[in-house]
Amino acid sequence: MSRFRCLTCLGEYEDVLPDGNLYFHACPPATKKQVKLLDQTITTLPLATALPVGATLLGLVAEERANKRDENIKLNPDGTAAGILTPGAGQLKIG
Ligand SMILES: [Zn+2]
Secondary structure, three states, X not given: OOEEEEOOOOOEEEOEOOOOOEOOOEOOOEEEEEEEOOOOOEEXXXXXXXXXXXXXXXXXXXXXXXXXXXXXXXXXXOOOEEXXXXXXXXXXXXX
């Protein structure tokens, strides 16, 4: 059993769950602010970003990460494992 940090979402996880089953990390969606800018354009901003002058906060939305890591297994046409679905920014072994 090893502990990892996902370099896309910075989540930390172990590759084996307490019940003994394998765990395959997939980055959760990122929560962002949905805002209407002064020119009436609607866009999303990271949570830590201050609202631009004249912008209106419309709410929070879940948005898929652009460089998502998904360790679930991709299969070849013959059913053999071809690797993980998407590597994202990678992972770092931390324990
Ligand atoms: Zn992740």
